[in-house]
Amino acid sequence: MAAPSVQTxxxxxxxxxxxxxxxxxxCSDAAIVRLVLRGQPAxxxxxxxxYERRIYAIVRRMVRTHExxxxxxxxxxxxxxxxxxxxxxxxxxxxxxxxxxxxxxINFTEKARRRATESLDAHAESAGFxxxxxxxxxxNPSAQAEHDELSAAVEKALAALPxxxxxxxxxxxxxxLSYEEIAEIxxxxxxxxxxxxARARGRLQTVLRPFVRDEEGxxxxx
Amino acid sequence: xxxxxxxxxxxxxxxxDGELSDAERAKADAHLAQCARCRRELAVxxxxxxxxxxxxxxxxxxxxxxxxxxxxxEERVRELPAPVASGAKxxxxxxxxxxxxxxxxxxxxxxAAVLLVALRLTYRPxxxxxxxxxxKSAAExxxxxxxxxxxxxxxxxxxxxVASMPIQEKAASRDTAGETLLASHEIALAAGVxxxxxxxxxxxxxxxxxxAYLSQLHAERARMEEKRLLxxxxxxxxxxxxxxxxxxxxxxxxxxxxxxTTRTNALNRDLADVLYRLATCTGDWRDVNRxxxxxxxxxxxxxxxxxxxxxxxxxxxxxxxxLERIADSTRVPVVPR
Numbered sequence: 195m196a197a198p199s200v201q202t203x204x205x206x207x208x209x210x211x212x213x214x215x216x217x218x219x220x221c222s223d224a225a226i227v228r229l230v231l232r233g234q235p236a237x238x239x240x241x242x243x244x245y246e247r248r249i250y251a252i253v254r255r256m257v258r259t260h261e262x263x264x265x266x267x268x269x270x271x272x273x274x275x276x277x278x279x280x281x282x283x284x285x286x287x288x289x290x291x292x293x294x295x296x297x298x299x300i301n302f303t304e305k306a307r308r309r310a311t312e313s314l315d316a317h318a319e320s321a322g323f324x325x326x327x328x329x330x331x332x333x334n335p336s337a338q339a340e341h342d343e344l345s346a347a348v349e350k351a352l353a354a355l356p357x358x359x360x361x362x363x364x365x366x367x368x369x370x371l372s373y374e375e376i377a378e379i380x381x382x383x384x385x386x387x388x389x390x391x392a393r394a395r396g397r398l399q400t401v402l403r404p405f406v407r408d409e410e411g412x413x414x415x416x
Numbered sequence: 417x418x419x420x421x422x423x424x425x426x427x428x429x430x431x432x433d434g435e436l437s438d439a440e441r442a443k444a445d446a447h448l449a450q451c452a453r454c455r456r457e458l459a460v461x462x463x464x465x466x467x468x469x470x471x472x473x474x475x476x477x478x479x480x481x482x483x484x485x486x487x488x489x490e491e492r493v494r495e496l497p498a499p500v501a502s503g504a505k506x507x508x509x510x511x512x513x514x515x516x517x518x519x520x521x522x523x524x525x526x527x528a529a530v531l532l533v534a535l536r537l538t539y540r541p542x543x544x545x546x547x548x549x550x551x552k553s554a555a556e557x558x559x560x561x562x563x564x565x566x567x568x569x570x571x572x573x574x575x576x577x578v579a580s581m582p583i584q585e586k587a588a589s590r591d592t593a594g595e596t597l598l599a600s601h602e603i604a605l606a607a608g609v610x611x612x613x614x615x616x617x618x619x620x621x622x623x624x625x626x627x628a629y630l631s632q633l634h635a636e637r638a639r640m641e642e643k644r645l646l647x648x649x650x651x652x653x654x655x656x657x658x659x660x661x662x663x664x665x666x667x668x669x670x671x672x673x674x675x676x677t678t679r680t681n682a683l684n685r686d687l688a689d690v691l692y693r694l695a696t697c698t699g700d701w702r703d704v705n706r707x708x709x710x711x712x713x714x715x716x717x718x719x720x721x722x723x724x725x726x727x728x729x730x731x732x733x734x735x736x737x738x739l740e741r742i743a744d745s746t747r748v749p750v751v752p753r
Binding site for chain 1: 469471486500
């Protein structure tokens with residue numbers, strides 16, 4: 195009699211646990227925030243899982259290394275947790291989270307830039323980066339080398355975008371946010387988003403023109 | 417209307433993002449259909465976009481990384497104090513006030529405050545002049561001195577203040593708060609209000625210390641304040657001001673006699689207009705005050721006649737004028753309280 199009831203219990207658990215998990219994951223952001231604020235900190239992991247990839251993708255495009263992006267993404271979720279009490283439930287949680295991530299990334303790049311200009315070592319490192327790039331941009335025939343060269347060029351072009359333009363471009367190009375959402379995240383008017391994006395694209399196009407090929411592999415104007 | 421190349425190029429970025437309005441997009445499509453240069457530019461932008469998308473730094477370090485990521489965030493979060501909603505902080509405060517000790521102390525404090533207020537309102541040192549009498553004599557040094565009986569009794573504030581007013585103002589002081597517009601001496605004059613004996617004001621005197629006494633005291637103070645604000649302006653010298661003042665007097669006279677609601681509304685509207693013009697013409701703080709005393713309580717009616725924005729603009733101008741005059745302390749007499 196005991197064996198069947200144990201089996202029934204196990205089967206019920208096997209069925210119910212994924213069901214509970216799915217129900218949990220379908221909860222709205224605001225509902226999860228309320229749960230956390232009512233003393234269920236474990237619910238916060240659902241929000242982390244929900245947005246970790248998007249936040250990482252944004253900060254990864256704003257800093258040079260995976261390690262820095264990892265630190266910043268983690269810090270974003272920790273800071274959001276600390277300030278969860280001030281979150282306005284009438285706004286989108288992701289917009290609020292994104293704003294934290296962008297601010298952290300801007301501060302980080304600003305500090306890194308200052309350190310780089312102050313430190314001779316940083317200067318040498320930067321020179322190394324350039325050298326590596328120039329080696330890459332040589333006539334390496336292999337596809338991987340070409341890919342690396344293009345990746346380095348794109349990364350450098352993104353890093354060279356002025357502050358303000360870079361965030362707007364990254365949020366649009368890599369997170370597919372609407373102009374309204376970007377405007378809300380950065381607290382700027384929609385028109386500013388539009389003009390910054392146009393200018394950012396203009397700059398990127400100028401810098402990357404030597405690498406740009408049309409769908410048939412020809413350089414534009416050929 | 418067709419689009420120029422410059423305009424089209426400016427919109428290409430939003431065009432690529434699908435963020436143009438239908439009308440803008442239709443215009444851009446029409447231009448692109450006939451302009452090879454802009455089409456080429458669009459193709460370059462698309463190619464640049466593709467290049468960036470394909471070669472941007474990788475954004476997915478792998479499934480193992482994400483499991484680890486959540487674990488590390490959870491670890492860090494576990495060490496932090498639990499977040500508290502701002503509303504919950506308020507409820508903690510509410511809980512604090514709910515404790516018996518705090519409630520007892522609060523009760524004592526409230527009782528003490530009530531006692532102090534009551535003492536302050538009823539206590540007067542013997543031999544001192546009532547406040548209203550002092551106030552009145554300072555405000556109107558030219559008026560005849562109040563009768564001895566009035567000054568000696570603090571409970572006859574109404575008598576002390578009103579008895580010594582000019583007759584017309586005394587009549588006006590009987591008006592209710594809703595009839596502020598009719599409270600000036602000119603209305604009383606125009607309406608031919610009969611002179612009032614000083615004893616009349618003392619007839620309805622309530623017992624000292626009661627609620628009726630307190631409410632009458634406050635009402636009397638409010639009337640005195642109003643009277644101070646209604647001091648008539650100086651004699652006009654220029655013809656425009658003079659004609660406006662005459663018009664004002666005429667309107668007030670008609671208003672006092674008018675019994676028809678529609679006619680009264682029209683007269684009030686005209687009077688408001690004249691008072692506003694007078695205030696902005698002379699800039700005298702008394703004119704400004706009188707205009708404000710009409711415009712503020714009549715806001716709804718005047719808004720129906722002139723429109724909200726006009727009324728708001730005029731009120732704002734009058735208030736600005738008044739503030740300027742108050743700042744110019746040499747022109748505003750300081751009345752001791």
